[in-house]
Amino acid sequence: MLLGSDDIDALVTGRHRDPFAVLGPHRAADGRWWLRALLPGAVAVEALSHPGGRRLASFEQRDEAGLFETPLSPRHRADAPPPYRLRVQWAHGGRDLLADPYAFGPLIGEGALAAFAAGSHKRPDHVLGAHPMQAEGVAGTRFAVWAPNAQRVAVVGDFNAWDPRRHPMRLRHAAGVWELFVPHAAIGDRYKFALLDAQGRALPLKADPYALAAELRPATASVVSPRPARSLPAGRAERNQRRAPVSIYEVHLGSWQRADDGGFLGWDELAARLPAYAAELGFTHLELLPVAEHPFDGSWGYQVTGQYAPSSRFGDPAGFGRFIDACHAQGLGLLVDWVPAHFPSDAHALARFDGTALYEYADPREGFHKDWNTLIYNFARHEVKSFLVGSALHWLQDWGLDGLRVDAVASMLYRDYSRQPGEWLPNAQGGRENLEAVALLRELNTAVGSDAPGAVVAAEESTAWPGVSRPVSMGGLGFHYKWNMGWMHDTLKVFQKDPIHRRHHHNELSFSLVYAFDENFILPLSHDEVVHGKGSLINKMPGDAWQQFANLRALLGWQWTHPGKKLLFMGCEFAQRREWNFDAALDWHLLDDARHRGIQQWVRDLNRLYRERPALHARDCEAEGFEWICADDAANSVLAFLRHDGEGRSLLVALNLTPLPREGYRLGVNGPGRWREILNSDAALYGGSNLGNGLGPVAAEAVPAHGRAHSIAVLLPPLALVVFEPMEDAR
Template identity: 60%
Template structure:
């Protein structure tokens, strides 16, 4: 007999080992007992699962203050057998399999690897998994909460009653598990957790939940784990030498649905994908799509790392969207946020009553700028959770790359902290050694498991070798955002042209370090919010000059070594700052000047993709040659981009003043003819159509810029020229 104290503990949802009491057990006299906790039930009977016949009626234990504990001996049975329960409620009868007749959900190897923090795919075991055990369909739940006194699954299937389905603790790895027969995809659920000190916590969403409710609701939703996606083959040739031009998008505000709400995945497939393909971008980068509670975070404060946001539809819809991108020749990058998470009570904060995913010390665990919590990268289970998530998006949704947000905040323990507000590392330094190890391991795992996938670091400091392999001492990213180039160039472009001569070095300084990393040149969402103004409003001068300057900026960017990234709206010169609550100002495309900007971006991408000189050697000095770097007085720069075998070349010349410069002689590296492939002052782009014509310019044997051969050019005002050498 089970003593009353244990039953009272169970009925109060305080018992830490419900499997020791509930289900089928053999006593010292070899009698089979079945015990079941069904608060509110009138009666409970045991049925033979094979025959459907009743084999016992359970009696309700009479204990003061306790209801719903049923138990009984199974007559004429000595061995365990499969059984079901017939439960009579006030308003009906239910037949169901008893969750407590099913034993371990996790295998011994899973337990070992989870405890070690080396499970390559923890999402295959943790979370809610629609499955079948012993021929019974249901859902297996498993959640890591090592310091909890008790954990229960609650949901629509048990009237959110934490007494109904307490879980078993696998002490070896701190994971609680249970298999619930009959629970199918679509069921809403959370975890009810009692901390070790007996405090009942707010209901928690599943850290490994594959689907979530639409905000403001916060429950997880049972959803089948997406099957693995066949990876897209790596393009022929060197991956880093391929063209990479990224269109960065916030899905909710690119183009709202007809009713003003969020567009669903189908609508985005029908509208966004063909638009981006038409403009010639190679990649589509999505601001974070993991589930997040606050629209105004743009997704950068996620709580459901394994769940595509419900704002745009189902997880299956996202999978179909990625497939549609691939079918159209687009590769997909998603912004990924392993640096921090918000403090919402249904999330990861003090998940089992104590700091679990975060640091206990706020000097390590609280991000002061954002009021968010910082992952404890040194805890192996946390690192495993995040690395598994990176693999999950690539392996289960077919995502081609991850752009890792706020890397700088991860690398430094004193990031945005005053003296005394941070804890030095074990060597007394400011480097976050654990975060460095995490980033290296994450990149190693992705490289080993999915070599075609790439990772991009938003890293704004001078941390060395961000885009070099861990074996060389690097962090292992494929690319690093060039924040220095972006700040310098935008600062230069914001100057009145009459003053640009005094800031000329801001155009050329980027080449001092251009080959120290594999850089992406980003004109991202961060540059068009929070009072910074849109790109076109950063440009000086009257309306004509603003458009000319923006076209000139894009010409310089597409010619410069480094991959390209442009945030939505920049492709047609949106006047207003980006607003995450509204669509882009699409009506502007009715104006020729705005349509001209878009035409230019389309043609720049076309030229960039079709001419290897512009993309093949982005990260080595061999692909670049200065022609004119020091003509500050005229605010002119010129350089050549080369193919690896130096059989093809593209000359770029930029005039950053509103003055037409006739007979401007530019030195060139070889004789031959040079054809004007793009002139940003073309009337097709909204310019004045000043240029050198379509017939080509023949190099003359007249020395200039230290070269034997030169071109006699007309430089249009505030414009860029792309001149292709034809031997």
């Protein structure tokens, strides 16, 4: 049963299409068993019984490239070969005792493969990727990768000198999945896949799409890693619900703070500093810019190559787990940005993975983003949808995160997003909507609801697409929250204007209440507003330094008292002056200045009031939680409104967007009673002029104002927001 020359040539050149047909144990026509092994670099190979270590046979070297074969003794004519190990003498002088990977049968069940191919497997990462395990008592790693159009796939790594001839894989034809159990491959080993395309051409070595860990850039190998086994966080559902206070501190980990040598802080250093800081300021959640593996720091994490792997920039995956624990220990929910809208074209990653457009649309009119110079996932493909949904569930289930913020949803929903006529293809119905992406998002959010209860998914979606945060069962996309980009754009536009001109743009602030309850909104002042020449928040504000700080306090007060959950990017809480630079730490020395400390204290007190007073959060997403008092005083640039908790308690908010104090300004109220000022952005504590109504309660009088029979006369400080509470609700 000596192997023929064609098979030998295919094996030693690394081009054999079916290695299991020729390697490992094979039974000859006379009933004897033959053993065959391809071990480049070996000079002698023996088969030893296992257990026991008795020599069964010495191999003959059939090719100088390392092909060895031998028949076993005629007495070994059983239905199965005897258990054996390979004792290998290497040319460099070393010796190994190895289990033979080609003595193991398939380890992935047919049902799992069929579900993956059909797109019904919610956790394809349990099938594909690198899985440390034991097979027949042998410790090793099961590798599996989807590459249906490849002619041959081999796994290479630290365990085989990165030689693609050593471990060619078995093709499971029905699913296009290649698998191999590699004995002795262990946690910490680096690896990649070596593919030949359909024409037999070698592709660049590919990282594992399902890898749970990766090398530190610029290296690009995947790393065998255990699956995180974590319990779900207590209180996740309560933290995330619509009627809970949700105040999010958005952070880019690489530039929040830096080590003394200018390098990144590790997970443990971040865990010791960041959660405590955010919690002390009163935030309820942290949101991290993408932490999934990515090759280019300048993408801020938004060009992901490892959808299942925490970035190695900050340490190993176990450190990420400790960081999550630190957040939950501080009572913080942890959200991460997740990027299914596009991926980079790096040769080691997903681009033309098996020599074809496997993960991306083939036609650049569907599959290429000009804005980011990236590729677009083929949302129509079952296996790609499973890859993405599985990634989302991996972060929420395995790591126990509290939620995901989905980046660039608008670019997914529209086929003509940022494209000129002729640069895009319509859908099957002739429209501009990407129906496959819509189906994916609905599938994603349905899966999160059923498999990760209590977790939330928020959409960065900037268009008027209806029902983004409406349940799938009601025809919506099924997100829990949507970023309110309209509020952000209109608000910043008005606040950047000189106060003398704001009267002409008054309605641009009040307009947000026309649609404030169409979705479950998050009000974002995010990283995107303080980069690319847009300037920091404080530098957007007009006037001299005093007016800039006053305007910023008023802006933040407007955000915290307006209906909707809150999101603030790092540095804005202390009026970072410089525009955000992803490659440098924030300017923490600014806190030596009382004006910057005043902004930080203002954010701390806004969070405190927001969390303590249900009127400011319980009906954030419901119309009954808001009532205008004064929406049309453009001449004075004054807005006033009530926030209600739905249980009979209310707060009155007034905003004066001019530098002129408004003395004796009458605000209509709903009946008699006394009110007290409980928050004032012009207080000296925050760096203001200390004008206000803090000397005593303000009594309602039977003086009509704003369509109400009663009113209170108050002092509205310059460029300030004040909050009043009925004395009956005083605490």
